[in-house]
Amino acid sequence: MDPWNARAANDALELYTSGINAYREHVKPSVRMHYHIQDAGQVVNVVPDYSRIWVRVRDITKEGLQPVYDHVRKMAGGAAIMANVEHKVSLISGIHDLLPNRTGGAAMQKNLEALGDIQYTQEEIDFALEMQRNNGKPKIGIDGKIRSLRETLKSPGGGSTDVGDVSYNVPVVSLNVTTAPKGVPWHSWSVVASSGMSIGHKGMLYAAKALGMTMVDIFKDSRLRDDIKREFDERIGEYEYDPFLDPGPPPINYVD
Template sequence: MKHIASVVDRVETKGQEFIDLADEIWSLAEMRYAEFRSSELHASAIERAGFKVTRGVAGMPTAFVAEAGAGGPVIGFLGEYDALAGLSQQSGALTCVPNPDAATGNGHGCGHHLLGAASHLAAVVARDYFAANNIKATVRFYGCPAEEAAAGKTFMARAGLFDDLDVALCWHPSVASSVFMNATLANVQASFRFHGKSAHAALAPHLGRSALDAAELMNIGVNYLREHMPDLARVHFAYINSGGASTNVIPVLAEVLYTVRSPHSGDALDLFERVKQIAEGAAMMTGTRLDIIFDKACSNVLHNDTLDRVLDANMRAIGAFDVDARETEFAKQLQNTISADDLANCSRHFAAALRDPKPIITEILPYHPDVARPVTGSTDVGDVSWAAPTTQCLTACYAWGTGFHSWQMVAQGKQSLAHKGMLLAAKTLAATAIDLAGKPDVLHEAKQELHRKRGSRGYQCPIPPDVMPPPRRDASGKA
């Protein structure tokens, strides 16, 4: 693997530039189709690096595709940069303290500021290597918005933006380093909006039709459905509108947001249809009118063992990074803020690390493609994996036991450990891209594996063709 030394050197040389980029996006903490500044930071930087950038792809103003090179295999790097609502947190704090400089109230509780920066860096390093060594290859960096609760990549997959890729490369910040081996859940998300008839709750209740009653009956019906759902399926809901604050007015409007998950896309869509029928029944029982507003959906990940083995070999050739005493001590202190239940849940997904538990897991965990894959949440990388052969890695950016979507994760997002894990990811992705570019037989086998796993049905986008991303808005949020 002669390319490893070159990749490591190049990533280290350019690393600070991308650490600064990640930290700036951490501070912006923009979310769900409103990542205007974060998206433009990425797009402008990679444009200056010589990539041709197409902005506003798939109907999303914060989505873009950057491309460089020509001929050879088409290698895609997936980047994200969206934050989570309500997770503002002061960097480096050991208590839950909102960031005083954050205007949005959002926070990077899933590390997407790191994710986009490392993928961006890997794309530039791979392009530079191909150019310096006269290797024909086409490199793309995909700026993917709204992964959290929105599925921007699913809209991009529906638009065919990944169809001609020979390989898609991605990663995710985590508490340990390895090939990404977990199964994921497909999901469907929609709002159920009930319209009733207002009336005085004491003087004329018989004239009213309660939208809140309809929403409550829907929830009860879905609770009874839970006994009859497939194994590992999940249904979650949240009230968007609970009907107002006056008890003496029959609620005229109530709205609940539902997310339906299942291990396979087809099962998730079937389960969603059953939830819809329950909502329709609730509307009939209460004499209300129902609107169903489809929000988003994503497919389960199709793992590609052919590619995973190549990624694992490159990650091991690069090797784990070192941590210093200060980083270890901070990790120990942060672990004291994490409950025993959260630590145990982390262990369930990373059992290999339990042989030598410590505040920071630095070694590369074993790759076991034949071991049962524990189920995690959902990701729109799933839709990319149905469209093109895809492989992903995890790297240790946080103290062992840190929960995703937690204030502890936000607090660590600008610390040196996060930066080290980010650079390991960039090295791994760039090295894997370069390795694969010289192995057309492996790329062919990866495509054959994808065809076998998705079967004759092929990729069917779970978002209906008439459902569009949210309307275009400018940086101020105006439509």
């Protein structure tokens, strides 16, 4: 009956999200900030004593991400001060960008060309067309053609992967293969369905063959190994790998 004597955790949460949204104007176009409110009380007429939000920030490189992360973390403290509540920040994940190795990529490219394009049955093509129709996308089917090795981009697009941390410690050679129709939303049931049937299985087996063939080449060819390592050392330069996460395993229950 007397909310003027209470402190609301949701006040801090709302101030925090307002700060994040205002901050979007002052970051580079490559920066991404996402959040999901996981707990904000249960009923409308009770002042909540606890709120929880999951925030994720991303950029092309760790150097670009670090100041953004530091500022977003400080904003949480500022929001807590304004609402006169306590707060806790738990870092549950943090990854580097993927360091390419063009020498290794060129070696894998030869194996991809030796394997040739992925071939699809009419049933698989029809399935892909149906997935595209269901998603309101152009009915262009599925593409298993080999692409040429392109120039390495300084600011590539794409998602996030913890393989990036591996690539800053040892040379990494990787590839992308077709496991779903072109154009369908990636985080969707259509991709799950495609990956779980023969379209996805063909892509996975194809990737395994390409990786296996390339590993054999690397094991057998000492010059190739030296060239891959030389490029790795050149790309690393004076950079000293420093993981985002603290030493040791991450907390099992990160919300406590």
